[in-house]
Amino acid sequence: MKDKIKLALCQISSNREKKEANLQKIEELTHSAKNLGADLAIFPEMSLTGYVLHDQIYELAEQIPGKTVQRIERLAEKTGIHIIFGMPELSEKTRGTICNTSVLVGPKGLIGKYRKMYLPTHSVFEEKRYFRPGYEPAVFQTELGNIGLTICYDVFFPEVFRLIRLKGAQLIVCISASPAIRRGYFEILTAARALENTAYLAYVNLSGVEDGLQFWGGSRLISPTGDILAKGKYDEEDFIVCEMDYADLRSAETFIPALRDLRPELFDKLKQYSEQL
């Protein structure tokens, strides 16, 4: 495993319901990422289909592995780089159960997937109406290090990030479809999740407008000490290639020994009190 890896933060606007157009965009940008020396190309939450789908989601969800993932596998194989993207995942066992899923594909094929655990269902969000939540935090050992996957609203729940950090994630990838009104929250929380876990955090958000909902972009790579190492434009599509160095984790973890200082007994209390809320 190499210490330094290059990430391409592919901050696209998805064409709503047009998978083919989105796949072409993903293919084009993955090739650009490869040409610029990137090891990993990251696309936003639901980048395959767009985010505001309502009942049309039932026509768009696919199994994983499935047709789209096979195409992304061919793309990863051809370019030799890793790809993370978001899509609605249809259960293998039912025909109407869907998860909001982040997919990690490498040059040798599908590495793993993460089903979003926290589904926002408030304000303009209606995810619990359509999605079954995930139950498993996801960390995958890859040639690019241990990568943990999270999605958007998960960022409000430090326990997900803590869990995947404790499972070994050194790079946490958070794909997102966050509307502009919430920008301030995400700017704070993404930095906090990186800092409190002393891990790299790559946040890749949609841009564009869907049904009047504007996504704010602002994708970023955050260092284990909470510094923004690279940042995309607000509101517009952008493509950012940036580098991270795992060697910096040692310095960060000694300077901010938050993991060393964890108090496991508090987690029992956390469970107890949250059940009593």
Add this chain to the structure above:
Amino acid sequence: MKLTPAELDMDFSTAEKRICRFIKEYVENAGAQGIVLGLSGGVDSALAAGLSSKAIGGKNVLALMLPEKETVKQKDIEDAQTVADQFNLQPQICDMTKVLEGFYESIAVFDPTDRLCKGNIKARTRMIFLYYYANKQNRIVCGTSDKSETMMGYFTKWGDAASDISPIIDLYKTQVRNLAIHLGIPQELALKPSTPALWPNQLAESELEIKYETLDLILFGLERFMEPKEIAIQLGLDSIVVDRVKRRWLSNEHKRRMPLPPKLGFRTVGNDFRLPRHTY
């Protein structure tokens, strides 16, 4: 939360940019040739027109001035013309008087003393003019409703509220005024007292019995789930005033929704038939 006018401050450059992008993308995705809107000489339509012009270019924005003999004011026509000149809009005057008189004569139960029912005919007739031009010239009808009036139900159902997009509907009136000033609309016009012009000398604040500066803070508090009692204390108002605003806001929800259907089918239009808005 402290309910002060500062709560209604916003980054007007960002708001302008976002609204312009919203308008531009909608018009493009719909494959429309442009926008048509009613330009009254008031601040709401001036702002919607200015933003539309910045989004898609004034030459693509048809601004209909729709006077009728009972409510027409030369000052309003002049103000509308000022806005049309400022944003290079395509202005056109359509006098509605004859059409309205046709309605008055044709409705068997027409009551000229009932100014609200009569005034609503005017608002709905404006809508018919706008949609005629929209259909004929492949334009999008741009609504000019603001958040204060919409929350209060202070509009005509299927009249001024009827449109394809509502670019300023998430801005309270005081925010509309400030964004208008930010856009360079003359201050005198931006701060001019609002009127729906349904009958002569009608004034919004007199009818609503409250100043927009106060109303907007009450509505902002309600939007943020504040208790009416707390809003009243913070604003130094009698709680009856806040309760009245809240009642009016809630009782007018029927004006802001599609017609209510009885639930009979598997999925029901306007109820649980949830589909993306396809202009694509």
